[in-house]
Amino acid sequence: MKEKILRIHEKTKEFASKIKDGAANMKPIHTYKHAPKIRSVVNFVIVAVVLVVAIAELVLGIMLYGFKSETKFVQDAVKFIPMPVVFSSHGVVTASSYFEEKNYITHFYTSTGEQNIDNSALSLQILSQLSENNIIADEAIKYKLSVSNKDVNDAYQSIVDQNGGNESVEKVLNDLYGLDVAQFKKLIRSQLLRDKFNNDMIERVTVRHILIRVDENATQEQIDAAKAKVDDVVKQIAGGLDFAEAATKYSEDVGSNTNGGLLDPFARGDMVTEFEDVAFTQPIGVVSEPFRTSFGWHILKVESKTGIIDESFDSWLSGLKNKSIIVNLF
Numbered sequence: 001m002k003e004k005i006l007r008i009h010e011k012t013k014e015f016a017s018k019i020k021d022g023a024a025n026m027k028p029i030h031t032y033k034h035a036p037k038i039r040s041v042v043n044f045v046i047v048a049v050v051l052v053v054a055i056a057e058l059v060l061g062i063m064l065y066g067f068k069s070e071t072k073f074v075q076d077a078v079k080f081i082p083m084p085v086v087f088s089s090h091g092v093v094t095a096s097s098y099f100e101e102k103n104y105i106t107h108f109y110t111s112t113g114e115q116n117i118d119n120s121a122l123s124l125q126i127l128s129q130l131s132e133n134n135i136i137a138d139e140a141i142k143y144k145l146s147v148s149n150k151d152v153n154d155a156y157q158s159i160v161d162q163n164g165g166n167e168s169v170e171k172v173l174n175d176l177y178g179l180d181v182a183q184f185k186k187l188i189r190s191q192l193l194r195d196k197f198n199n200d201m202i203e204r205v206t207v208r209h210i211l212i213r214v215d216e217n218a219t220q221e222q223i224d225a226a227k228a229k230v231d232d233v234v235k236q237i238a239g240g241l242d243f244a245e246a247a248t249k250y251s252e253d254v255g256s257n258t259n260g261g262l263l264d265p266f267a268r269g270d271m272v273t274e275f276e277d278v279a280f281t282q283p284i285g286v287v288s289e290p291f292r293t294s295f296g297w298h299i300l301k302v303e304s305k306t307g308i309i310d311e312s313f314d315s316w317l318s319g320l321k322n323k324s325i326i327v328n329l330f
Helices: 002-025 035-066 072-077 095-111 119-143 149-162 166-177 181-201 220-238 243-250 273-281 313-323
Strands: 084-088 091-094 204-213 291-293 296-306 326-328
Touching: 035 072, 072 095, 084 095, 084 119, 091 095, 091 119, 095 119, 095 166, 119 181, 119 313, 119 326, 149 166, 149 181, 166 181, 181 313, 204 220, 204 243, 204 273, 220 243, 220 296, 273 291, 273 296
Parallel strands: none
Antiparallel strands: 084 091, 084 326, 204 296, 291 296
């Protein structure tokens, strides 16, 4: 048995030695007589491909930027060659995303028989909207906001449930907008991120208020009489009367007096300036001094505050756009 093992070992060494000698005698690939031709062909193909792509980009660029062409050829080409239509400090807007947005809007106009569409104004509006989306997406990273796939799917399902089911919604999307479900969900995602900023980051206050009405053009006597009423209410509250009870008893704001003067949460820009200036500066739980607006004399008490951006959503977004570098190429 031992001898058999030794013979096998010797044969294995002999075979390995032959392989080694054969490898040593093999010519390197670069010495193969056809190798230079192969390299030349490969180099030619690479140069040709690069040249074709460069020419295609040049032609596409001339059509897109020079002639502002929106032909099917251009729209198909930009799906494979990412051409920018907006450069900004918050990112790039591609021609592909621009055409996708514009197509569903123009499809809607056509489906509804809309006439006299200003194409230039529509294009600028779309570019502005897409630039805003980039700003919001950029700021979302800063504020650690995000929209999950579940958020999108839940929002879509809510639309389906309220509008007759999947088939009905898909038919409306296709017939009215030329959209499929995946494209529609992209729009939902953008809108949800806007809504998250508006609802979570923009400062809002919830207040109770009491209004004693006086006409904007009232006489001084009428103004003084209304002021005397509101001063008396302030004294009663200071003496222990609950603010909500006082609002129910004395407030002349029909929309809120039955609910103890409670108003829905509001942001900057939702109320007249004099009212919101007091609401956003008044400490929580402290009754304000009487102040006058075009509706009459008010007092208010802030119940709660949410958010950290002390501006309206539109004002905040406009401010960011004004600070940004945005260059439209199309």
